[in-house]
Amino acid sequence: MISIDGTGWTYANAEEPSLTDVTLCVTPGEFVVLCGASGSGKSTALRLMNGLIPHFHEGTLTGAVQVDGLKTATARLDELGLRTGTVLQHPRRQFFTDSAGEEVAFALENFGYEPAVVHARVDAALTALAACLPVAARLRLLSGGQQQQVALAAASAHEPDILLLDEPSSNLDADAVQRLTASLALLKARGMTIVVAEHRLRYLRGILDRVVVMREGRTEVQWSAQQFRALPDEDLAREGLRGEARPVDLPELAAAGGSVADPATKGGPSTGALQLADIRCRLAGRTVLDLDHVAFAAGTVTAIRGANGAGKSTLARVVTGLQSCPGNVRLDGRKLSRRARQRASAIVMQDVQRQLFTDSVDAEVRLAAARNDIDVDQALRELDLTRFADRHPLSLSGGQQQRLVIAAARISRRRIVVFDEPSSGVDQRHLQSISDQIRQVAHEGAVVLLISHDEDLLALAADAQLTLRPL
Amino acid sequence: MSSNATTPVAPASEDPRLRLTMSARDLVNIGIFAAIYLVIVFTISFAGVVSPLLIVVTFPLSIIVAGIPYMLFLTRVKHAGMVTIFAVLVAGIYLLAGHPWISTVVTVVAALLAEAILLAGRYRSRWAAILAYAVFSLWFIGPLLPILIDPDEYFSSATMQATPEYADKMRDFLTDQVLWMYNAATFIAGLLGGLLGAALLRKHFRKAGLA
Amino acid sequence: MPSRPGLDPRTKIIAVIAVSAAVMSAGGGRFIAAGLLLAVGLAVWERAWRRAVVLPLFVGASAALAFWVPLVRPHPALGAVATGSFLGLRFAVALGVGMHLIATTSPTQLSAAFRAWRIPRGITVSTSVMLRFLPLVATEATAVLDAMRLRGLTGLRAMLRHPILAIERFTVPLIASSLRVGEDLAASAMLRGLGSPHRPTSMTPPRFGGRDATFALVVAALAAGSVLLSPGPA
Numbered sequence: 001m002i003s004i005d006g007t008g009w010t011y012a013n014a015e016e017p018s019l020t021d022v023t024l025c026v027t028p029g030e031f032v033v034l035c036g037a038s039g040s041g042k043s044t045a046l047r048l049m050n051g052l053i054p055h056f057h058e059g060t061l062t063g064a065v066q067v068d069g070l071k072t073a074t075a076r077l078d079e080l081g082l083r084t085g086t087v088l089q090h091p092r093r094q095f096f097t098d099s100a101g102e103e104v105a106f107a108l109e110n111f112g113y114e115p116a117v118v119h120a121r122v123d124a125a126l127t128a129l130a131a132c133l134p135v136a137a138r139l140r141l142l143s144g145g146q147q148q149q150v151a152l153a154a155a156s157a158h159e160p161d162i163l164l165l166d167e168p169s170s171n172l173d174a175d176a177v178q179r180l181t182a183s184l185a186l187l188k189a190r191g192m193t194i195v196v197a198e199h200r201l202r203y204l205r206g207i208l209d210r211v212v213v214m215r216e217g218r219t220e221v222q223w224s225a226q227q228f229r230a231l232p233d234e235d236l237a238r239e240g241l242r243g244e245a246r247p248v249d250l251p252e253l254a255a256a257g258g259s260v261a262d263p264a265t266k267g268g269p270s271t272g273a274l275q276l277a278d279i280r281c282r283l284a285g286r287t288v289l290d291l292d293h294v295a296f297a298a299g300t301v302t303a304i305r306g307a308n309g310a311g312k313s314t315l316a317r318v319v320t321g322l323q324s325c326p327g328n329v330r331l332d333g334r335k336l337s338r339r340a341r342q343r344a345s346a347i348v349m350q351d352v353q354r355q356l357f358t359d360s361v362d363a364e365v366r367l368a369a370a371r372n373d374i375d376v377d378q379a380l381r382e383l384d385l386t387r388f389a390d391r392h393p394l395s396l397s398g399g400q401q402q403r404l405v406i407a408a409a410r411i412s413r414r415r416i417v418v419f420d421e422p423s424s425g426v427d428q429r430h431l432q433s434i435s436d437q438i439r440q441v442a443h444e445g446a447v448v449l450l451i452s453h454d455e456d457l458l459a460l461a462a463d464a465q466l467t468l469r470p471l
Numbered sequence: 472m473s474s475n476a477t478t479p480v481a482p483a484s485e486d487p488r489l490r491l492t493m494s495a496r497d498l499v500n501i502g503i504f505a506a507i508y509l510v511i512v513f514t515i516s517f518a519g520v521v522s523p524l525l526i527v528v529t530f531p532l533s534i535i536v537a538g539i540p541y542m543l544f545l546t547r548v549k550h551a552g553m554v555t556i557f558a559v560l561v562a563g564i565y566l567l568a569g570h571p572w573i574s575t576v577v578t579v580v581a582a583l584l585a586e587a588i589l590l591a592g593r594y595r596s597r598w599a600a601i602l603a604y605a606v607f608s609l610w611f612i613g614p615l616l617p618i619l620i621d622p623d624e625y626f627s628s629a630t631m632q633a634t635p636e637y638a639d640k641m642r643d644f645l646t647d648q649v650l651w652m653y654n655a656a657t658f659i660a661g662l663l664g665g666l667l668g669a670a671l672l673r674k675h676f677r678k679a680g681l682a
Numbered sequence: 683m684p685s686r687p688g689l690d691p692r693t694k695i696i697a698v699i700a701v702s703a704a705v706m707s708a709g710g711g712r713f714i715a716a717g718l719l720l721a722v723g724l725a726v727w728e729r730a731w732r733r734a735v736v737l738p739l740f741v742g743a744s745a746a747l748a749f750w751v752p753l754v755r756p757h758p759a760l761g762a763v764a765t766g767s768f769l770g771l772r773f774a775v776a777l778g779v780g781m782h783l784i785a786t787t788s789p790t791q792l793s794a795a796f797r798a799w800r801i802p803r804g805i806t807v808s809t810s811v812m813l814r815f816l817p818l819v820a821t822e823a824t825a826v827l828d829a830m831r832l833r834g835l836t837g838l839r840a841m842l843r844h845p846i847l848a849i850e851r852f853t854v855p856l857i858a859s860s861l862r863v864g865e866d867l868a869a870s871a872m873l874r875g876l877g878s879p880h881r882p883t884s885m886t887p888p889r890f891g892g893r894d895a896t897f898a899l900v901v902a903a904l905a906a907g908s909v910l911l912s913p914g915p916a
Contacts, residue, residue, distance in 0.1 A: 051873075052873070076878070076879075077873065077878075078875050078877075078880070081872065081873035084873070086869075086870065088870055090866060094867055096810075096867065096870070097788070097790050098789075098790075102788070102790045106871075106874055106876075107874035108883075109883050109885060110877075110878060110882050111875040111882075112880035112883055115883055115884065115887065118885045122885060317828075320832060322828050322832070342832055345832055346832055347828070347832060351825070351859050351862060351863065353855060354822065354829050354855050354856075355826075355829035355855065356858070357835065357854070370834075412833070
């Protein structure tokens, strides 16, 4: 079904090849998991199989790749798309439409299926989806897990022979991961060939046939399903792989208000450097955040949890002064205006490209240090950024960009630092490094809020949690 | 393999008139850059809506700033026609936003001229790209055309009849001279936008691997 | 999502072009009242109450600026504003009808309309990508502005002192993050056949119906009324 033989790939603009020697043969109906640390090339290998390499991404390809009888180098991308279904890492980023029905119909319409066939397929898919989500709802209002289910349905509606998934479990909570496993099992039972690139493996234990470990752009070790089941988590961690996702249990912050999820924790006013009182935030005529009181301590990391639409980002925007809203925000006992909060805060956004403003790492750090008397060269050394000092920030890898933005927040000495989903699609090793950096920011005395669905990260980095619920 | 019953109804062969040399990737690029261009123009023009006095600043500013994504877009143009399709999209959105239909025509004509300039530079000349942006920017004169085409209607209105002195002043003001000054200002803003875009290509986008 | 079945998207597109052509052409002044009536009627019909109220207010204010202010204070400086308002008045009417199209038509429906008209692939595909991207880029723009605000890069004085730097710090991250966000979307859409040589179909092809016929009659009546009631060319 898929045969890759000694294939190499170097992205245009990259100095090093991403793949040096990938050899893989997948037989019809097989379920193969490609795993390895970030940068090992597993996502890139997946792009070999759906033809995004060499048709979408630019670079140099060596060696032959055949998918379902087609040579990917010479076939058209849509011919390959007709035979493969792909679910990329962030489901919400690949939706082209607003509703589940339109999304499922998208590929069928583009490939020119008769309207009657499209209708039948979409109806069938919606019936199946109705079990876990409101099918008439707007896609962006669904939870990450529900979005994942829609993306899966949209990628498989044209009944391809091969399904390719890139880190499907990142950003999913434990329940959603279970549902994903069930959906994949169903597709496998229908005879679909499935290849998953993942760094978290345990949830696929029951359905995978083979695990292929990648290291530095080459396929290295293979485990059969049996061998894999016998491996302890420690061996996985050595490969930079995540083991079982365990639900974390963090102490719930004392808070009160309509948005607070757990009524049991509604206690008396708590103390802490950052205090919020009587926050009632209305957006577009709807109350999205309602907090009577809550306090966050300096030097600790507080996880902000809750479903999509529970008001997590609104809380972050209110705290950092980006959103005006009735209520009081006090820092160290002093009431802060919106502008003052903006000056005291930093956000490390999910897409860090949004906050890289200059043309070199050095300039970026200098910009952040502007009003503080800081030895920039020393700061660069301490943050292990010296060797990148002259590079353009946008030419760094995603992880390096994130480190730079965190560095900027630390250098500008902000008292309130918000991390918004910092770990999407990150392996065990980087997870540890991100968690260390978050801890470091808190250690320097900042109030740290961590918005994340990633239970592995929360277990490593958070001290307490505030769970919000949609109003 | 998919079963025969569900094979797509249309095979790869197509009406040749509809087949363009552009790949799907090219068309996607046009759509993405048109969206970025429009958001930048809208964002800056919005300040002008808030206070009419600001229009004097926001109008040339939006032309200059929008040169940045446009110049980046030109580095990705691989086929003749992409610049024109880009213009058709921009014109279409503005038509929905209340701009006169004559402005739509002006936009497409400006884009065809820009396309010709680019072609003369074989789509790789930096100066041709800058000039092409300035020429394309001339579409900004479109929205004002109705009043210049038909000033008589305005001046024959009851208001103007009642204040002939004022009407004469306004008629003097809205002369060809003003029109040409407006055109020249638009073109100069376009040149500046092209230059700024070219400078940022060097400073940022090449180094970032985006151009 | 429209709250109830509306007009065929093709009807709405034709209506926008027709109103724009009527109002913006030479002698189009006589169609302004009818165009406004149509725009308000559509707003009421789709229950967009705010638009139904704001639009006539804006048009009224513009008309006052264009025709009444010069009577009271015939000053050249105000004249520029009056002339602008004279034009703004017409924009607002065309925009009012355009907003109905934008508010009630999903990108999918618009693509279906384009397909029904057999508009070339080059325009159909890039239009649907652009429509998908506009809200995404707008989100990125607000996020970049937020990030700038937190870094203290939006101070008016700093922006006036280094305007080019201010422009650069807004546009470069905006373009970089928009392209980054666009990467996944474009890849996924192309794998799912967007822009492929297949002739695309539509799950629900647009159909002209009784509603569209009624609407056409209303528009014809309004146009006829405007022509008959206008004083006629001098």
